[in-house]
Amino acid sequence: MRVSKERVKAQLVVVGMIGLMFVALSxxxxxxxxxxxxxxxxxxxxxxxxxxxxxxACISVGNCVVAGYGSGDQAxxxxxxxxxxxxxxxxxxxxxxxxxxxxxTLSCFRDGCLIFGEFTPSKGSQTxxxxxxxxxxxxxxxxxxxxLPLGSAKGFDESGISCEDSRDCVVVGRLPYSDNxxxxxxxxSAPAVLTMTNGVWRSPTLIGAKTAGLPPSSFSDLSCPSWxxxxxxxxxxxxxxxxxxEATETNGAWSPVxxxxxxxxxxxxVSCPTTVHCTVGGSINSASRGEAFVSSEQSGLxxxxxxxxxxxxxxxxxxxxxxxxxxxxxATTCVVAGMVDGPRATxxxxxxxxxxxxxxNETGGRWNAGAMIGYRAGKINEGQVDDLSCPSxxxxxxxxxxxIKNSKMFQIGRADNFVATVTP
Numbered sequence: 090m091r092v093s094k095e096r097v098k099a100q101l102v103v104v105g106m107i108g109l110m111f112v113a114l115s116x117x118x119x120x121x122x123x124x125x126x127x128x129x130x131x132x133x134x135x136x137x138x139x140x141x142x143x144x145x146a147c148i149s150v151g152n153c154v155v156a157g158y159g160s161g162d163q164a165x166x167x168x169x170x171x172x173x174x175x176x177x178x179x180x181x182x183x184x185x186x187x188x189x190x191x192x193x194t195l196s197c198f199r200d201g202c203l204i205f206g207e208f209t210p211s212k213g214s215q216t217x218x219x220x221x222x223x224x225x226x227x228x229x230x231x232x233x234x235x236x237l238p239l240g241s242a243k244g245f246d247e248s249g250i251s252c253e254d255s256r257d258c259v260v261v262g263r264l265p266y267s268d269n270x271x272x273x274x275x276x277x278s279a280p281a282v283l284t285m286t287n288g289v290w291r292s293p294t295l296i297g298a299k300t301a302g303l304p305p306s307s308f309s310d311l312s313c314p315s316w317x318x319x320x321x322x323x324x325x326x327x328x329x330x331x332x333x334x335e336a337t338e339t340n341g342a343w344s345p346v347x348x349x350x351x352x353x354x355x356x357x358x359v360s361c362p363t364t365v366h367c368t369v370g371g372s373i374n375s376a377s378r379g380e381a382f383v384s385s386e387q388s389g390l391x392x393x394x395x396x397x398x399x400x401x402x403x404x405x406x407x408x409x410x411x412x413x414x415x416x417x418x419x420a421t422t423c424v425v426a427g428m429v430d431g432p433r434a435t436x437x438x439x440x441x442x443x444x445x446x447x448x449x450n451e452t453g454g455r456w457n458a459g460a461m462i463g464y465r466a467g468k469i470n471e472g473q474v475d476d477l478s479c480p481s482x483x484x485x486x487x488x489x490x491x492x493i494k495n496s497k498m499f500q501i502g503r504a505d506n507f508v509a510t511v512t513p
Contacts, residue, residue: 146196147478165177184220196258201255204223237293245283248308262307308323313361321337333354335350421454426487448474462507
């Protein structure tokens with residue numbers, strides 16, 4: 090299948106990589122109907138060929154933007170106004186000819202949106218350059234180079250962004266460093282936070298130690314209930330072992346990275362409707378498979394894991410699932426989007442496990458079984474969900490890619506981007 094850049098969220102689900110032990114899950118009994126999903130394929134007519142949609146954010150219901158990159162490694166954006174989508178455009182033409190560009194993180198606020206992107210400044214370059222593109226009043230504004238004081242780092246690999254407005258943003262991800270002595274990986278990496286204040290980018294803040302090898306040490310997601318108060322989650326090395334990590338910002342000051350989660354948790358996503366209520370999602374691993382889960386913080390502790398996406402435990406089988414994306418309007422009202430390897434299927438006598446995307450929602454503290462996205466019954470599917478945005482408690486938008494395998498095993502005959510409107 091046509092797959093986007095190896096985003097940090099996808100990299101973190103590596104069963105057995107971290108030596109995780111099994112942690113029992115509590116099954117929340119489904120209540121009410123599954124979320125309603127209205128799905129449509131995104132037009133493949135883009136500025137440089139078939140685009141890969143990687144991110145979505147919404148100002149309000151019916152007013153969203155999507156971003157990604159085309160088959161020629163060229164960034165593209167599309168905007169929705171009052172329910173109608175514009176054509177895809179290249180937002181960085183004013184920067185001149187670049188080798189490759191991509192957009193992975195964007196944030197919308199009350200009156201606009203801002204996208205943080207990256208590009209390779211020249212062929213064979215070992216560094217990554219960055220830019221921003223803002224959107225307001227139905228207009229995409231000229232891209233601006235983001236002069237980041239990176240020191241010896243080779244760039245900033247972004248995985249999450251939250252903006253108060255077009256001049257004040259916080260981005261989380263990792264800083265990669267060259268280290269020719271490392272045989273497992275070309276880079277040493279460290280979880281880091283990048284902040285723009287009044288239009289000026291500050292030096293990235295390392296939160297956690299530099300580590301070598303796989304999986305890469307990085308923040309995978311960010312949630313900011315108010316400006317200057319955020320929570321970042323990801324993976325890093327704590328006490329000599331790779332573990333799920335957390336860092337919190339309070340009134341503009343970031344805490345040191347900690348590992349407050351039980352062993353066995355791969356934490357991929359976080360959503361904090363208030364400064365005292367947060368929920369995380371991810372995968373709990375056993376020796377055989379991963380189970381998608383969410384957990385709400387109680388008195389500063391993460392103790393109670395609830396299995397989500399349970400509709401597929403009664404299907405024909407699957408090898409694992411994860412809760413990749415999360416939005417919570419309140420402490421007991423959330424929407425989660427994830428992926429599942431399955432249902433199982435065969436082709437030409439060979440066994441295949443297809444991956445499909447799903448969404449589920451919580452109402453009053455109870456989760457339903459969820460609904461599939463990008464799945465076509467009776468076919469061997471290959472799909473992924475890349476981003477989720479909820480402009481209200483009753484309306485969400487998920488984007489991703491889906492395809493159907495052709496007669497040749499492990500090859501995709503057709504792949505499409507999808508935009509799914511989800512009504513919890």
